[in-house]
Amino acid sequence: MNRHSLLHSLAFWLAFAGLSSLAAAAWAATPPDDWTRLRLRSMGSACFTIPTGYCRSEAAYVSDDSHSLTMISQKLLGRFAEVSMVRHLNGATKDRTVFNLKLNVLEEDTYLPNIVWGVSDFRTELGSKIFFLAGSKTIEAFGVTAHAGVYKDPVTTDKETFFGLEKTVFPLVVVAGERIHDQTTVGVKLRPYPGVSVEYARRLDAPDDQASLYRLVYLRAF
Structure with a gap:
């Protein structure tokens, strides 16, 4: 040589x-586990991060401590479907846009929950599609809304569960909690003006730099 x-x-x-x-x-x-958690936090209109069993129209700005994003969701054909668009504002996914879909498969009534089938990132912008089934039930007499569902882990393909609970404690104050992907989140939602929700939550089992969650949500059709 x-x-x-x-x-x-x-x-x-x-x-x-x-x-x-x-x-x-x-x-x-x-790491892969953190990447999965990031993707599971923006699958459509949500309690804090878990998708609810309702189709809603809303716009949200989310600051997840080290990550920021905007999300716009829109009901279609009444309450039959919801399409949402998530725009990541920083980090490894900066300027990437993810689209999600929910389809209403069961209408809520006195005894039955509202149930949706959904798919997150159906254009596979950040990885494989995430399929989920979510149900929500509101008991107005107690000011309580319960959420639960199952999703297919995009890495392991295992079926995993999630659940959450919201409780109105004052006319303009809601306390809420949820659990998904082995993380528990609790927080409060303030409604200072009709259609506006200012939310703060804390993950109980996450590092300090990933623990706080802030959401500013406008709950209106466009």
């Missing part, structure tokens, strides 16, 4: 080692 070939080979392997180190660092910064 001549001198020039040796230099080219050394340059190639040094560059390869450098790129490999950068790739490893990037992967370590966003």
Whole structure:
């Protein structure tokens, strides 16, 4: 091997080692489990992050401590369907747009919940589609709304459950909690003006830099 070939080979392997180190660092910064959690936090109109069993029209700005996004959801054909668009504003997914869909399969009545079938990221912008089934039931006499559902994990393909509860404690104050992907979130929703919800929640089992969640939601049709 001549001198020039040796230099080219050394340059190639040094560059390869450098790129490999950068790739490893990037992967370590966003491990698969955290990536899944991020994707599960924006699957359509939600309690805090879990999708509800209702189709709604709303616009939201979400600050999830280290991650920010905007989401617009719109009811279609009455309450038969909901299409939502999520725009990520920073991080590895900056300027990426995800589309979600909910279809109403059962209308709520006195004894039955409202049930939707949904698919998150149906254009596979950030990975494989996430399919879910969600149900919600409101008991107005007690000011309580319960949510529960199941989703297909986009990495393991296992069926996983989620659930949540909202309770109106004052006319303009709602306390809520939810659990999904082994994380529990509790918080409060303030309704200072009709159609406006200012929300703060805290994840009880997450690092400090991922624990706080802020949402500003406008609950109106467009």
